[in-house]
Amino acid sequence: MSDSTVRGRFVWHELLTTDTKSAATFFSKVVGWKPQPWGEDASYTLFVSGDRQMAGLMALPEDARKMGAPPNWVTYIGTPNVDDTARQATSLGATVLKAPADIPTVGRFAVIQDPQGAVFAIFTPNRTPEPDGAMAVGDFSWHELATTDAKAALTFYQRLFGWEETSAMDMGPDLGTYQMFGRSKNGPPLGGAFNKPKQMPGPPSWLPYIKVADAKKTAEVIKKLQGKIVNGPTEVPGGDWIAQGLDLQGAMFAVHSVKPAAANAPAASAPPKAAVARKAPAQSKGAAKAKGAAKGKGAAKKKATPARKSTAKRSAPKRVVKKAATKSTARPARNAAKRGKASKGKKTAKRR
Secondary structure, three states, X not given: OOHHHHOXXXXXXXXXXXXXXXXXXXXXXXXXXXXEEEOOEEEEEEXXXXXXXXXXXXXXXXXXXXXXXXXXEEEEEEOOOHHHHHHHHHHOOOEEEEEEEXXXXXXXXXXXXXXXXXXXXXXXXXXXXXXXXXXXXXXXXXXXXXXXXXXXXXXXXXXXXXXXXXXXXXXXXXXXXXXXXXXXXOOOEEEEEEEOOOOOOOOOEEEEEXXXXXHHHHHHHHHHOOOEEEEEEEEOOOOOEEEEEEOOOOOEEEEEEOOHHHHOOOOOOOOXXXXXXXXXXXXXOOOOOOOOOOOEEOOEOOEOOOOOOEOOOOOOOOOOOOHHHOOOOOOOOXXXXXXXXXXXXXXXXXXX
8 A cells, every 4th residue: 555545644542441331421421422343353442433333442451550550541653564664763762662463454564753752553455545534423523732842743753743833832931832733734624742741640642632522511421420630721812712621540632623613614624723731641652562563453643732732643443343434444443452452551561
């Protein structure tokens, strides 16, 4: 497949947690996703919307728990060749936490820790992804990187995925510049990166944003379900709203809604243009060091706003239903996760 169809796209997202039943109920009420067992392995749950696969859910691997990895969302980024990208990442100072491995009938993945410590997964799908489309409610609409050196981190990702800097925003002396990036300089941004302030707990990490109809109402739902809102709801430049929270098991996530006018527009809303620093503990980073490549699972996608939003498009592994039909096609499903996919551990599974 050509680089342009998959390289640099956020293709899947997967939640690794300590209570899958509770998490399934929580996100079905917060986002509107419907949880359903994956046909090839009932212990792996798919979050779906209509006939589209939105994300994956599985138990946090025992070895990851022993390394101190907390519940967390893992983001998958597409590449035409996982092995080449893993080697390149290593040459650029990153650490391979989970060596490249196959997910039968789905694709190939690996888990990487960038030079600053943020963990993510790379994925090459067996099936060519569908072209990016309009961002719908339930999609991951923005991806935000809180790190110790945003400039160096973006250079790293630019080398791996061809991302280019788009617009930027000065957030003051504590947060500095919020730099947005996309697959092309003049195209829509996929997310943003900023230097996390000293008071922000946790290591560098990625935070995905889920598009909802109304971030303010969703924040109320989160609180009623006993989840925690750690930042927001906040209006961001351009009129969109975002909120960041923790689910009942402590996994951090964020939601984003577009301003009313944009929400009714036929073509998906543009990503919010500013970033707000996360106030909650960042996801732990070790992720992926995990157990053997015996079972794979995968995922990836996102977008950000003044706090974080995602413009990335998602897609699921072809093995798991057909989500590939909407935004990207990489969701190395649950096996990937077990293989080491991203639990966040300490260094080799070092905490984020």
